[in-house]
Amino acid sequence: MDPTQCFINEAPALYLTYFLPMRCDACEEIFxxxxxxYANHKCTSSYKKDIQVPVCPLCNTPIPIKRGEMPDIKVGEHIDRDCKSDPAQRKRKVRVKLMCFM
Known part of the structure; x- marks a missing residue:
């Protein structure tokens, strides 16, 4: 690939007067x-870099997930087990009523 031209070569003579080459951090091509x-050059390697981490809405803690896992399910599991926020802890607390019969 010629480093003076964009990898997407639409009209090289007319397309750009000034060309500042930039390398895609995922596929390493010049654009x-x-x-x-990623969207404009339909990068096939964008999955390597385009990763989002869900955040718990109650305690604002990032929830680690593996590729292919459902973020909603993992956040729900976090709220049910590990969340340190007051509403989540109150939900987990088991209340026992003592009844006294005389």
Whole structure:
């Protein structure tokens, strides 16, 4: 690939007067400013970099998930087991009523 041209070569003579080459951090190809985003050059390696971590809505703790796991389920499990917020702890607390019969 010529480092003076965008990897997406739409009209090389007319397309850009000034070209600042930028390398995609996922696929390592060279693009112009218009094609550098993963979506604009349809990057097939974007899954390596485009990772989002869900955050617990009660305690604002990031919840680690493995690839392919459902974020909603993992956050729900966190709230049921590990969440340190007051509403979650109150939900987990078992209340025992003592009745006294005379």
């Amino acid at each position: 112009c400013k218009d094609h550098i985003t």
